[in-house]
Amino acid sequence: MTTLEQSLRIGDVARLAGTTPRTIRYYEELGLLPQAPGRPSGGHRLYTQAEVDRLREVMRLKELLGVSLQELKELLAAEEARAAVRAELRRDDVEPERRRELLNQALGHLDRQVELVERRARDLAKLHEELSATRRRVRRKLGALDAHTRGARS
Amino acid sequence: MTTLEQSLRIGDVARLAGTTPRTIRYYEELGLLPQAPGRPSGGHRLYTQAEVDRLREVMRLKELLGVSLQELKELLAAEEARAAVRAELRRDDVEPERRRELLNQALGHLDRQVELVERRARDLAKLHEELSATRRRVRRKLGALDAHTRGARS
DNA sequence: CAACAAATTTACGTGAACGTAAAGATCATA
DNA sequence: TATGATCTTTACGTTCACGTAAATTTGTTG
Incomplete structure (x- = not known):
C-alpha cells in the first residue's frame, strides 16, 4: 500500500501529464492546482502521483467541457x-x-x-x-x- | 413555398444567430462563411436565411467539437x-x-x-x-x- | 567541489478570436 | 432632401492560455 511515491519534479509531472512546466506553474498561479505539496526550503517544487492525476483530470475536463480555466476552477x-x-x-x-x-x-x-x-x-x-x-x-x-x-x- | 426571404443585413443576421457583425466579417475573412451573396454595387452585405443557418451551424460545431476556426474550416x-x-x-x-x-x-x-x-x-x-x-x-x-x-x- | 542539468522568478512575446474606435459611405424614413 | 441608424474598411486594443528568454539558484553526479 505504501507506494513510496514521492519527489517528482515539475518536469517529470509535465512529461507524465503530457504538458509543460509553464502550464503547471500557470495553473498553480490561477489556483487550478494547489500549491506544490513539497517545497524544501523554498527550492524546487516537489510532487507526487496525486498531483499528476489531478493535472490530467484538469486537462481532461478542460478538453471535454470546453470551458475557460476560470470556469473550470469554479467547477x-x-x-x-x-x-x-x-x-x-x-x-x-x-x-x-x-x-x-x-x-x-x-x-x-x-x-x-x-x-x-x-x-x-x-x-x-x-x-x-x-x-x-x-x-x-x-x-x-x-x-x-x-x-x-x-x-x-x- | 416561395418564402420571399431576402435582404437581411449583417446586424440582423448577427441578432438572429446570437453573435456580432464583427464575428460575421471575421468568419467571412477566414473563409468560414462564403462571401455575402448579395452586395449591391459594393454597398452593404445582404444575406438570406440560408446564411443565418450556416452561421448557426458553424457556431454550434465550434462549441460542440471544441476545434479552432481553422480546423473547423477544413472540416x-x-x-x-x-x-x-x-x-x-x-x-x-x-x-x-x-x-x-x-x-x-x-x-x-x-x-x-x-x-x-x-x-x-x-x-x-x-x-x-x-x-x-x-x-x-x-x-x-x-x-x-x-x-x-x-x-x-x- | 566542479560542473552541468533542471528549476526558479520576472517579464516580455504570441496566436487565436474577436472588441472597439475612427472616418466615412449607404440606407431607410420623415 | 435631410438626418439618423446602420454599414463599410482600416487598424489598433484586449483577453486567454500559454511560449520564450534571461538571469539566477538549486540538485545531482563524476
Missing part, C-alpha cells in the same frame, strides 16, 4: 470540497453535523458537473444523429447511382 | 462539397462519373465529422459514468450517516 471547487471531506473523514472525531454538510456540498458540486456533462452529451448526440442521417442519404444516392449505371449496362 | 469542406453537389445535381446533365465523385467526397468529409463526434461522445460518456459513480458513493455515505444518526436517537 473544481467540487474536488477541493471532496479533498476536504477525505481529509476530515480520516479523523474519526468529526461531528456528523459537519460531516453531512461536507458531503452535501460535494454532492452539489457533483450535480453541477453531471448536469453540464449531460447537456453536452445530449447536444453531441443530436449532432451525431443529424450527421448520420445525412450520411445515410448520401450513401443511398450513391447506391442508386451505382444501380442505375449498371442497369444502363454502359 | 466544413464537407458542407462546401455538399453545396457543390446540390448545385450540380440541380442540372440534369451531370455525368454519373462526376456525380459519384462528388458524392464520395461528401461521404468522406461526413465520415471525418462523424468520427470526431463519436470520439468526443465516448469520452463524455466515460466522464459521465465516473461522475455518476462518485455521486452514488457520496449519496451512499450520506444515507449511512442519516441511518446512524437516527439509530443513535440523538
